[in-house]
Amino acid sequence: MARKFFVGGNWKCNGTAEEVKKIVNTLNEAQVPSQDVVEVVVSPPYVFLPLVKSTLRSDFFVAAQNCWVKKGGAFTGEVSAEMLVNLDIPWVILGHSERRAILNESNEFVGDKVAYALSQGLKVIACVGETLEQREAGSTMDVVAAQTKAIADRVSNWSNVVIAYEPVWAIGTGKVASPAQAQEVHDELRKWLAKNVSADVAATTRIIYGGSVNGGNCKELGGQADVDGFLVGGAALKPEFIDIIKAAEVKKSA
Ligand code: PGA
Numbered sequence: 390m391a392r393k394f395f396v397g398g399n400w401k402c403n404g405t406a407e408e409v410k411k412i413v414n415t416l417n418e419a420q421v422p423s424q425d426v427v428e429v430v431v432s433p434p435y436v437f438l439p440l441v442k443s444t445l446r447s448d449f450f451v452a453a454q455n456c457w458v459k460k461g462g463a464f465t466g467e468v469s470a471e472m473l474v475n476l477d478i479p480w481v482i483l484g485h486s487e488r489r490a491i492l493n494e495s496n497e498f499v500g501d502k503v504a505y506a507l508s509q510g511l512k513v514i515a516c517v518g519e520t521l522e523q524r525e526a527g528s529t530m531d532v533v534a535a536q537t538k539a540i541a542d543r544v545s546n547w548s549n550v551v552i553a554y555e556p557v558w559a560i561g562t563g564k565v566a567s568p569a570q571a572q573e574v575h576d577e578l579r580k581w582l583a584k585n586v587s588a589d590v591a592a593t594t595r596i597i598y599g600g601s602v603n604g605g606n607c608k609e610l611g612g613q614a615d616v617d618g619f620l621v622g623g624a625a626l627k628p629e630f631i632d633i634i635k636a637a638e639v640k641k642s643a
Contacts, residue, residue, distance in 0.1 A: 398625030452480030559600025604629035
């Protein structure tokens with residue numbers, strides 16, 4: 390079964406209401422490939438989710454950037470999966486490296502979050518990726534496998550999961566992974582899924598790349614056999630995000 394190209398825009402902790410409206414206008418006016426060719430999901434900060442959801446074109450979807458690990462309640466400052474479902478927010482990004490590193494989210498905690506969000510009916514963009522030190526030490530695949538295992542141990546149905554491979558050294562640095570580097574990890578990760586989960590999950594789960602993706606490098610990256618799309622940070626706030634969405638065409642003609 391073909392894996393539909395997926396382009397996510399992670400706006401992180403950026404924007405004012407005015408800026409958000411501008412980005413939405415740009416997206417709404419853009420000519421992009423049809424929904425059969427590409428799935429587009431943008432992720433504004435929580436406070437802008439209702440605004441973006443109510444004004445965004447209907448062929449694009451929204452994601453939250455995080456959610457709480459279990460049912461809501463006395464957890465000051467958190468937002469629960471139930472609340473996202475209540476607002477018809479279909480997607481959530483979990484395990485982003487900024488949260489793993491700065492907020493000390495462990496593999497197990499991220500695995501628990503993914504499992505809980507899925508149990509509530511959310512679709513999940515689950516992020517994995519190694520630091521520069523880990524890459525230089527030759528442990529890239531061990532790190533990525535351990536992060537993925539913590540999810541696999543807790544999840545049985547993968548149909549609502551997209552894995553984002555985001556090498557930490559490439560995030561926000563302008564140092565994009567080469568197409569060969571990205572393909573190598575995506576291929577290994579798919580093999581890991583085949584061996585440890587199932588051949589079907591390996592064949593159907595989308596593995597997207599993130600880390601300094603821009604309008605200039607997206608086509609070559611997207612042309613790699615096991616790169617099923619992108620999670621885009623900085624460039625998702627700019628008009629070039631449209632070019633990145635259009636990179637889905639490279640798979641259509643492949
Ligand atoms: P970047 O961020 O595109 O700005 O490198 C990607 C991400 O963190 O998802």
